[in-house]
Amino acid sequence: MAVWLTSGLTAPVHAQGAGGQIEGTVRDEQTAVLPGATVTLRNEQTGVTRVAVTDGNGQYRFPALAPGIYGLKIELQGFATAEAKEMTITIGLTLIRDLSMKLQSVSETITVAGTPPVVDTTKAEIAGVITHQQIETLPINSRQYLSLALLMPGTTVDGTRSFFATVNVGGSMTFNGTGNMVDGTINSWAEDGEPRQDVPEDAVEEFKISNSLYKAEFGLATGGMVQVVTKSGTNAIHGDAFEYFRDKALNEKGVFETVKPDYRRHQFGGSAGGPIMPDRMHFYGAFERTQINEFYTVRTGLAQFYSSVEGTFKRPTDRNLYFGRTDWQISNSQNAFARYLQEDELTLCVNCGGTGASTTSFDQDVPRKSLTLGHTWIRGNHQLNDLRFQYAHAGFFGYPSGTQNFTELGAFPTGRTARQTRQYTFPSMTYGSSYDDASLESRWEFRDTYSINLARHELKFGGEYNDMPYIVDDAINYLVGTYTFSQDQFFNPNDPTSITNLKGAQTFTATSAPVTTLHPSKYGVVFMQDDWKARPNLTLNLGLRWERLYGPVNEDLNPNDFPVPLPYVDVSKRGDLNNFGPRAGFAWDVQRDGRTVVRGGYGLYFGHIRTLAAIEEFRNFHRLSISISNPAYPDPYQGRDPASFIVSSSTPNVSIAANDMVQPLSHQVGGGVSRNLGHDFAIHVDAVYNRTYHDYKTRNINAADPVTGLRPLPQFGRIDQIQSTSDLRYRSAYMKFEKRYSHRYQYMLSYTYTNSRDNAPMARVRDAFDPSIEFGPSNGERRHAVVASGSFLLPYDFTLGALWTARTPLPWTATAGRDLNRDTFNTDLVPGTTRNSGSRSLNLAAVNAWRAQNGLAPIAESQIDSSRIDILDARLSKRFTLGGSLKLELLAQAFNLLNAKNLQAQFGSGRITNALSANFASIVSARPNRQGELAVRVIW
Known part of the structure; x- marks a missing residue:
């Protein structure tokens, strides 16, 4: 049988570059850690799977994940299979999902479901993500997705020029003070510093607005940072x-x-x-x-x-x-x-x-x-x-x-x-x-x-x-x-x-x-x-x-x-x-x-x-x-x-x-x-x-x-x-x-x-x-x-x-x-x-x-x-x-x-x-x- 639970063990997320991460600890009902458990991660849209084994501390980790919806399955001999479903990864985030396994008495699967928390307890960065859902359902003039950056506080276009689709973020009061990245590479003109290229709205999965205090892997900006992740195909046409x-x-x-x-x-x-x-x-x-x-x-x-x-x-x-x-x-x-x-x-x-x-x-x-x-x-x-x-x-x-x-x-x-x-x-x-x-x-x-x-x-x-x-x-x-x-x-x-x-x-x-x-x-x-x-x-x-x-x-x-x-x-x-x-x-x-x-x-x-x-x-x-x-x-x-x-x-x-x-x-x-x-x-x-x-x-x-x-x-x-x-x-x-x-x-x-x-x-x-x-x-x-x-x-x-x-x-x-x-x-x-x-x-x-x-x-x-x-x-x-x-x-x-x-x-x-x-x-x-x-x- 399947038992559905609401996870009370979900911890917030922390930055991991443009890729996301899912990690956690597997324990038994007495909270003892369980090493040697097989953890299978599956992207529910592309079908891509990855397998890991919990270490001596019962921990597992899946880094470098593309934004999307994922499911986990954890198996260990003598224990009922545990699953976690509908885990949404957004740009630059790590989701901590701790799971508990029960001793196996009958054929059963323990399934945990939940959404990522709205409060991030592990980063100093002042930032937010514009999701695919917002891009799909909000009015966007000219299908210019970057205009939705203005939903976030600390953003304007008043210090920019009309030549290119761009935005001022954080303390950026000039047209070249904001950093721009697409799929982990620089998307800025060397000539002037503004965004070099636009992306079709249909090809944008989501993007992140970092107002201040972003990490050392990012730079070439005195104000904030814009990071865009583009879409990939799935198993369905x-x-x-x-x-x-x-x-x-x-x-x-x-x-x-x-x-x-x-x-x-x-x-x-x-x-x-x-x-x-x-x-x-x-x-x-x-x-x-x-x-x-x-x-x-x-x-x-x-x-x-x-x-x-x-x-x-x-x-x-x-x-x-x-x-x-x-x-x-x-x-x-x-x-x-x-x-x-x-x-x-x-x-x-x-x-x-x-x-x-x-x-x-x-x-x-x-x-x-x-x-x-x-x-x-x-x-x-x-x-x-x-x-x-x-x-x-x-x-x-x-x-x-x-x-x-x-x-x-x-x-x-x-x-x-x-x-x-x-x-x-x-x-x-x-x-x-x-x-x-x-x-x-x-x-x-x-x-x-x-x-x-x-x-x-x-x-x-x-x-x-x-x-x-x-x-x-x-x-x-x-x-x-x-x-x-x-x-x-x-x-x-x-x-x-x-x-x-x-x-x-x-x-x-x-x-x-x-x-x-x-x-x-x-x-x-x-x-x-x-x-x-x-x-x-x-x-x-x-x-x-x-x-x-x-x-x-x-x-x-x-x-x-x-x-x-x-x-x-x-x-x-x-x-x-x-x-x-x-x-x-x-x-x-x-x-x-x-x-x-x-x-x-x-x-x-x-x-x-x-x-x-x-x-x-x-x-x-x-x-x-x-x-x-x-x-x-x-x-x-x-x-x-x-x-x-x-x-x-x-x-x-x-x-x-x-x-x-x-x-x-x-x-x-x-x-x-x-x-x-x-x-x-x-x-x-x-x-x-x-x-x-x-x-x-x-x-x-x-x-x-x-x-x-x-x-x-x-x-x-x-x-x-x-x-x-x-x-x-x-x-x-x-x-x-x-x-x-x-x-x-x-x-x-x-x-x-x-x-x-x-x-x-x-x-x-x-x-x-x-x-x-x-x-x-x-x-x-x-x-x-x-x-x-x-x-x-x-x-x-x-x-x-x-x-x-x-x-x-x-x-x-x-x-x-x-x-x-x-x-x-x-x-x-x-x-x-x-x-x-x-x-x-x-x-x-x-x-x-x-x-x-x-x-x-x-x-x-x-x-x-x-x-x-x-x-x-x-x-x-x-x-x-x-x-x-x-x-x-x-x-x-x-x-x-x-x-x-x-x-x-x-x-x-x-x-x-x-x-x-x-x-x-x-x-x-x-x-x-x-x-x-x-x-x-x-x-x-």
Whole structure:
């Protein structure tokens, strides 16, 4: 007979990299340990089995498990067979399952069932997992699974760029501060640090968000970490085919649209998986294509000046995603996998709209592909080796909107350079595009980790090596250049007279020649980790990581490449060799019952340096930058050709890397408490402090003295030095209520309080003589954020899912609209104000005094637009059984269901911050109003 029990011996989980683990102790009814018992583990989806024998302490262990559902069977002569079923392993977790065996009197099986606990009593890490159930049942805009990362506290997208699917996690307030991994290998651009590739939603099993205090095996991030595990096939042939459809008939008119523009979106594809050899080898593949015919609106609020460029314009987008994976259980102790991922994307007029005319931005062609191989070797009950290899190749081609894409790097035919148009920048509008940037990068990654389990110590040793070739063409702002004007005025690009009559040119900038630069980089790591069970209810997570990023600080610069010695450069002093990052944390099971845990810890983390950060140093004298204050107009070169103008100009501008430039580092301190409030319901409260130093900033160290007008080195103009001088102070409190899926429903409610201040990492110092004016609220700081989500399986196979997001406004900076310090950059603050004080503590009296001085009317507090977010998304689906395993699912989604007005001013765009604009402080772009989507899926 079978006896079903609810396990009261389930202990919580602890991190084990991307793979999970099941372990435990087998005892008899008198609690004596039982060595020599045969333990068989079976993945209930793939049929893969592994066998172990309990050791002298009655313990067994199955490491390196893929996320999934598992069952255990324990056999020992003279005892009734014991089983444990429906054990769910999620990414990076170990489930402790202790079992008791009875003396055999009749043929019987003791079966224990249960779900993983919602409170983790063995790790200091502040983290959470987005499960496959959430991905399947919650509304997801554009089928972009990573958007569900925002369910977790301590996450935003406000410090990111719109180019790539990404998220800010923990103390990451820049677009490259978060680490990204897929299937145990790095998924980040070397060029900029953002996620390199997207994964089809159908191919994502689950992903983990680590806000802070993650272990020593992970790094290259000053904020948090995102780890994705992809799907594998099972013993059953399964898959789906789908079409998601949107049309303007399903949408509401946008905030700034007078008529509803044409719009149509098709997103279609499918997946399939199954056995190659049942119980041994499986395959899984997925494909997804997105075709968007959408429109954007240019609105300056000054139709009397810019009506010729305002309106609604077409912007098509095409994207293909390909995924393929094979898993092979070679033997009871070895398994391997191979995974291929490809993404091809073409987006037109990136970031167009708002105050940017239809010619202002650029088109973007981004092909990407990667191959990852993995091999895991289990050596007995106590040792494990995990090997990963990755080859990735990615290209980025950005070029003026509406022109031809040139993909041959190093070639600059006339057709390529002639496609740029002069850019005109006014307080309330920008026209023209001189953007031309193309790059190719590769990544060869080798990663190996060896684990040893010694009684109360779980030890890990490992390392990795990355070789990243990189080549880039840069013809940005080539010759035609950019004019910046101090006042709004009539402009019509189709009327040569209006262009000739423009007045108030403040600055002109350009570059002298296109250049091709080779700039490879390398990354190496060695780490050790000890998870020590110091007491039965106290676990210590101790680790040490050393890493070395070679290349971005220009150790390979050859000073002899330049006709004139570069000032302040000593390559022999470069290199960052002392990046030792200790990490220590604890988890305390207060009452030894697995219901309440107190955790805390400290870690030192080293982050990514953009390959592009100091690349201009290689281009000195091969390409010169032109910066003219109070230029002649319309001919900045005053009758000469650009080459002779450059020769006759007084002094060259140069760019150099500081000799002490290093990787950014962050000190992370965190702690919190979790309480199990029921079988699958818990509350988690945490506090995080992140102090990040040494991200780069650009500062002119040869600025002219404001009194004498003299420069320290008069033979040069600007000397832009890339310095490791940024400083970020992130303080945050997280609260999360979590109900895992059971009894046909799940939900999560999270709250984040954030106070983050910095000195504008990765930006140019506004005042070379007073860098302190930069310090203020971080660009991505929203003081309060609430996110609620849930899904419910209703009668008749209906499923309802919903997601509500509310976030307070972003800060912003009031700029003067004039080059007050005469550095040829029009970024100076309004006198009497501070950076990012908008929507915080803006000195409006100082703004209005400045406007009055320039003949403009005052601005009232009520005229300042808010960038707060209030969005409710919903999803309703119904499944029909067509026969056997074949099902039909009809689905409807509504994004911004309540049609709330959400003005958008993210990452420095969308809001008019120039105080000389008549529409100062207004936001001229918005998130979409209500959009509907219909879908059909065939599932088998």
